[in-house]
Amino acid sequence: GAGVSQTPSNKVTEKGKYVELRCDPISGHTALYWYRQSLGQGPEFLIYFQGTGAADDSGLPNDRFFAVRPEGSVSTLKIQRTERGDSAVYLCASSSGQGGAYEQYFGPGTRLTVT
Amino acid sequence: GQNIDQPTEMTATEGAIVQINCTYQTSGFNGLFWYQQHAGEAPTFLSYNVLDGLEEKGRFSSFLSRSKGYSYLLLKELQMKDSASYLCAVRSLTDSWGKLQFGAGTQVVVTP
Helix, strand or coil, X not given: CCXXXXXXXXXXXXXXXXXXXXXXXXXXXXXXXXEEEXXXXXXXXXXXXXXXXXXXXXXXXXXXXXXXXXXXXXXXXXXXXXXXXXXXXXXXXXXXXXXXXXXXEECCCEEEEEC | CCEEECCCEEEEECCCCEXXXXXXXXXXXXXXXXXXXXXXXXXXXXXXXXXXXXXXXXXXXXEEECCCCEEXXXXXXXXXXXXXXXXXXXXXXXXXXXXXXXXXXXXXXXEC
């Protein structure tokens, strides 16, 4: 079946603007994760959802970042008043369960560039 | 939190074996994952270890020693397509189930 999809694949925005990044998880996957990855670094955890609720948002860097998953499927990561330091690849992942050996399946990412 | 250390880069010849080490410090270990990431692509799952010992899966094996805070990924019979970044990720008992802490990755370069 289809994997995790993310849109847009690339987003260029000006400093101070608002952006939304979308993630479509694998059908039936209950857990959804957001990470961001800077060049030469591993993914950095942002937030994860179990169903519709945010189970852990401890990785969100500040209150400019917010994510929702209103129907327990698609999720949107929202960034207000973007800064140049927000430039990174934003990765979404999903899994059929949580914990243990449940692997996280990653999407191709959205490359965000803030100019 | 965790400190996760991996070498930055390793080079090996096609057909050879390469061992990628990962050391970690965590407040309560609860599982270690290895992922492969080709340039510009999504990470893909390779292996999971939660108990000490070796897990073998085809050409790839992963080893864990919880007392030493140490894991390695062994890639045998290297192929050109194995050129990629290999990411070690750890879950801690003090974190939620979904939170993985990733190392910076080890870039493996396979030469002919």
